[in-house]
Amino acid sequence: MLSTETEIAAPFDVAWVRLQFPALSESVNGQPAAFLDGPGGTQVPHKVILAIRDYLQHSNANTCGAYATSRRTDAVIAGARAAMADFLGCDADEIVFGPNMTTLTFALSRSIGRELGPGDEIVVTHLDHDANVSTWRSLEERGVTVRFADIQENDCTLDMQHLARQITAKTKLVAVGYASNAVGTINDVKEVVRLAHQVGALAFVDAVHYGPHGLIDVRAIDCDFLACSTYKFFGPHMGVLYGKREHLKRLQPYKVRALVNEVPNRWEMGTLNHECIAGITACVEYLADLGRHVNSKSTNRRSALLSAFQTIQAYERTLAERMLRGLLDIPGLKVYGITDLQKLANRTPTFAVRVDGHTPLELATKLGDRGFFTWDGNYYALNLTERLDVEKSGGFLRIGLVHYNTAEEVDGVVAALQAITQR
Ligand SMILES: Cc1ncc(COP(=O)(O)O)c(C=O)c1O
Numbered sequence: 001m002l003s004t005e006t007e008i009a010a011p012f013d014v015a016w017v018r019l020q021f022p023a024l025s026e027s028v029n030g031q032p033a034a035f036l037d038g039p040g041g042t043q044v045p046h047k048v049i050l051a052i053r054d055y056l057q058h059s060n061a062n063t064c065g066a067y068a069t070s071r072r073t074d075a076v077i078a079g080a081r082a083a084m085a086d087f088l089g090c091d092a093d094e095i096v097f098g099p100n101m102t103t104l105t106f107a108l109s110r111s112i113g114r115e116l117g118p119g120d121e122i123v124v125t126h127l128d129h130d131a132n133v134s135t136w137r138s139l140e141e142r143g144v145t146v147r148f149a150d151i152q153e154n155d156c157t158l159d160m161q162h163l164a165r166q167i168t169a170k171t172k173l174v175a176v177g178y179a180s181n182a183v184g185t186i187n188d189v190k191e192v193v194r195l196a197h198q199v200g201a202l203a204f205v206d207a208v209h210y211g212p213h214g215l216i217d218v219r220a221i222d223c224d225f226l227a228c229s230t231y232k233f234f235g236p237h238m239g240v241l242y243g244k245r246e247h248l249k250r251l252q253p254y255k256v257r258a259l260v261n262e263v264p265n266r267w268e269m270g271t272l273n274h275e276c277i278a279g280i281t282a283c284v285e286y287l288a289d290l291g292r293h294v295n296s297k298s299t300n301r302r303s304a305l306l307s308a309f310q311t312i313q314a315y316e317r318t319l320a321e322r323m324l325r326g327l328l329d330i331p332g333l334k335v336y337g338i339t340d341l342q343k344l345a346n347r348t349p350t351f352a353v354r355v356d357g358h359t360p361l362e363l364a365t366k367l368g369d370r371g372f373f374t375w376d377g378n379y380y381a382l383n384l385t386e387r388l389d390v391e392k393s394g395g396f397l398r399i400g401l402v403h404y405n406t407a408e409e410v411d412g413v414v415a416a417l418q419a420i421t422q423r
Contacts, residue, residue, distance in 0.1 A: 012294075012311055012314070012315035012318075012403070013293065013294070014315070014403070014404070014406055016293060017290065017403060017404050018404055018406075020045040020046055020047070020286060020289075021043045021044070021045050021046075021234075021404055022046060022049070023035070023043040023044070024043060024404060027371065028368070028369075028370075028371040029369060029370070029371065031370055031371030032371055033371050033373060034371055034372045034373065034405070034409040034412060034413060035373050035404070035405070036372055036373055036374050036399045036400055036401060036405065036409065036413060037373045037374060037375055037400060038212065038232070038350075038400040038401060038402035038405075039181045039209060039232070039350050039375070039379065039398060039400035040375055040379065040400070041231045041232060041237075042212060042231065042232060042233060042234050042402055042404075043234070043404065044234055044235065044236065044279070044283065045234060045282075045283070045286040047282040047283070047285060047286050047289075048234065048235055048236060048279040048282040048283050048286065049279075050282070051278045051279050051281065051282035052236065052275045052276065052278055052279045052282075054278065055073075055076060055274060055275045055278035055279075056275050058072065059072035059073050059076055059274075059278070060073075060274070060275075061073045061274075062271060063077065063271075063274075073274050076274060076277060076278045076281070077097075077272070077274065077277055078092070079281045080097070080277045080278070080280040080281045081093070081095045081097075081264075082281075083280060083281040083284035083285070083301070084240050084242075084280060084284065086284065086288075086300075086301045086302045086305060087216070087284050087287075087305060088216050088217075088218050088226065088228075088240075088242050089215075089216065089217040089218050089219050089220070089302065090218050090219065090242055091245065093245060093248075093263055093264055094218075094242055094243055094244065094245050094248065094263075094264065095240060095241075095242060095264060096240070096241040096242075096243065096248070096264045096267040096268060097238060097239070097240060097268055097272050097277060097280075098238070098239045098240075098241060098267075098268065098269075098272075099237075099238065099239060099273070100229055100237070100238070100239040101131055101206065101208050101227045101228065101229045101239040101241075102131040102135070102239070103239060104227055104239045104240075104241040105131055105132065105135040105204075105206075105227055105241075106135050106138070107253060107254065107267070107269070108135075108204075108225060108241065108243075108251075109135045109136055109138060109139060110138075110254055111251045111252060111253050111254065112139075112172075112173060112202070112251060113138075113139040113142055113144070114251075114252060115172075115251075116139060116142060116144050116172055117142055117143050117144065118142075118143030118144075119143075119170060120143075120144050120145070120170060120172045121144065121145045121146070121147055121168065121170040121171045121172065122136045122139065122144055122145070122146050122147070122171070122172060122173045122174070122175065123146075123147050123148075123149055123163070123166045123167055123171055123173070123174045123175070123196075123201075124136050124137070124146060124147075124148060124149070124175045124176075124383075125148065125149040125150075125151070125158060125163065125175075125176055125177065125383075126148055126149065126150055126151050126383045126384055126387040127151050127156065127158055127177060127180045127182075127183075127185060127187070127381075127383070127384055128175070128176070128177045128180070128206065128381070128383055128384075129177060129180075129181050129182075129206060129208065129209070129379075129380050129381050130380045130381070130382050130383065131206065131208075131380065132175050132176075132177055132204070132206040133175070133383050135175075136173070136175050144172075145170075147166040147171075148166070148383070149162055149163035149166050149176075150162045150163075150387075151384070151387065153388070155185075155337060155338045155339070155340070156180065156183040156185050156336055156337040156338070156384070156388075157185050157187075157338065157346070158176075158185070158187050158188075158192075160188065160191065163192065163195070164195055167195050167196060167198075167199055167201065168199065169199055171196070171199050171201040172201050172202065173196070173201055173202045173203070173204060174192060174193075174195065174196035174201055174202070174203050174204070175204040175206070176189055176192045176203070176204070176205060176206070177205070177206045177207075177208075177209065177210075178205050178206065178207040178209065178210035178216070178226075179207075179209040179210040179213065179347075179348050179350075180209060180337070180350075180381065180384070181208065181209040181350065181379055181380075181381055182336075182337075182350070182352050182378070182379060182381035182384050182385070182396065182398065183336050183337030183338075183347075183350070183351075183352045183381075183384070183396075184209075184337050184338070184347040184348040184349065184350035184351065184352075185337055185338060185346065185347055186210065186214075186345075186346050186347060186348060189205050189221050189223065190220065190221050190222070193205070193221055193222050193223050194222075197222070202224040202225070202247070203222075203223045203224050203225075204223065204224065204225045204226070204227075205221065205223045205225070205226040205227075206226075206227055207226050207227065207228040208227065208228050208229045208232055209232065209348065209350070210228075210348070211228045211229070211230075211232050211233040212232055212233040212234065212312075212402050212403075213309075213312065213313065213316060213348045213349075213402075214309050214312075214313060215305055215306050215308075215309040216228070218242050223242075224243065224244050224247055225241065225242065225243050225244075225247070226241075226242045227239060227240065227241045227242070228240050230276075230279075230280050230283055233283060233287070234283045234286055234287070235276075235279055235280050235282070235283030235284075236273075236275075236276035236279035236280065236283070237276060238273060238276045238277065238279075238280060240280070241267070243264070243267070245263060248263040248264055248266075248267060249263050253266055253267050255267075255269065256269075284301070284305070285301075287304075287305055287308045287309075288301045288304035288305055288308065289304075290307075290308040290311070290312075291303070291304030291305055291306065291307035291308035291309075291311075292304050292307070294307055294308070294311045295307035295311075311403075312403040313345075315403055316348070316349045316401060316402070316403060317344045317345070317349075318407070319349050319401050319405060319406075319407065319410055320344050320347065320348075320349040320401070321341055321344060322407055322410045322411070323349065323351060323399070323401065323410045323414070324339055324341060324351075325341075326410065326411065326414030327351060327353060327414060327417075329414075330355070330414070330417055330418050330421060331421075331422070332355050332356035332357065332421065333353055333354070333355045333356075333417070333421070334353060334354050334355075335351055335352070335353050336352040336353070336354070336388065336396060337350075337351070337352060349400070349401035349402075349405075350398065350399075350400040350401070351398065351399045351400070352396035352397070352398050353396060353397050353398075353399070354390065354396055354397065355397075355417070355421045357421075358420070358421055359376075359393070359394040360376035360377065360394045360395055360396055360397040361376045361377070361394055363376065363397045363417070363420060363421075364376035364397055366416075366420045367397075367413065367416055367417070367420070370416050372399075372409075372412065372413045372416055374397055374398060374399050374400075374413070375397070375398040375400070376394060376395060376396070376397050376398070377394065377395040377396075378391060378395040378396075379395075379398060399413060
């Protein structure tokens, strides 16, 4: 039905990709900027910038009015829902827009919480971003018990047996990340959803970090909800929630009376960011363009997205291998997460490291001065930095790659780290 990997043109055309992103030509202190901060937010292609400008110039209005710009706005939102439905593999009326993943997830947890109380349990994980933990822990004030699934410390993967033991007949929801924004581990979310459904619990997936790295198929995963943020996959600063239609209809959101009761609109509070919604269609189109660029046989947008993510994954694994080989060669440096080169399919190219005698902040600052944009701290993966006892000493240095990064940037940041730490 869809394109195969063998039809994908090789090698990866990173020059074509980089041409689409104007920000990649920035420089710092005379050095070209290397954006190794993708897990915090990615740069956007021309297409996204133009779509946002075009919306503001030609369609700027509120929704559902009886005049041209308002009708255009309605069409822009409908187009973005269709684009995100292709991106996630669902129907357009199962797509909810909001300011970001955290806000959408709090709204959902409050709504689900209306039905929960003492004796009910929720399972979260130590690997997760706090937006997929505190949002559920907020229901503790209703008497709900929250249980934590642990990790295997040696490679920061989820301890699936421990997770399975936390899920009982009392479990009402299991919240899991698709991939860790700190250490890059990709979780077997399909299996977690299966375990949740076995006891009749709902399954919520945080796909914010996974979004730029692999094609998401909510039907195949069978999750009840999945949230992502478009600014992590080359789009504007917005969040998107997928919910199975039956849940979006049945659950009661907190909403104003005047807001319609239709799905998905009943979940969208107040006026949305219409210009960014215009940009969402454009970022999905950019990825589909990449798919068509590498596989002209892509028949529709979903199959073009599949081709895009096949080529992205193959390319990102070459970068990840290069990065790991370089990092592991630096004396005193520890990589947290999967380092086995045979298991690159189980991680994103996001690397959390610490170097003896240097704080993550010091390293990020020195790298930043040389044009390498990385992150330091916990990036809200607080449950993991606390679990690994690195929170008090500054967390990790995070180097995060996406498909617009290059082998030269990988070599450059490794060499810079080597120079900084061997002074
Ligand atoms: C894995 C993960 N989950 C959730 C979030 C929160 O997303 P948002 O900023 O859209 O609320 C982030 C943001 O960094 C993240 O990386």
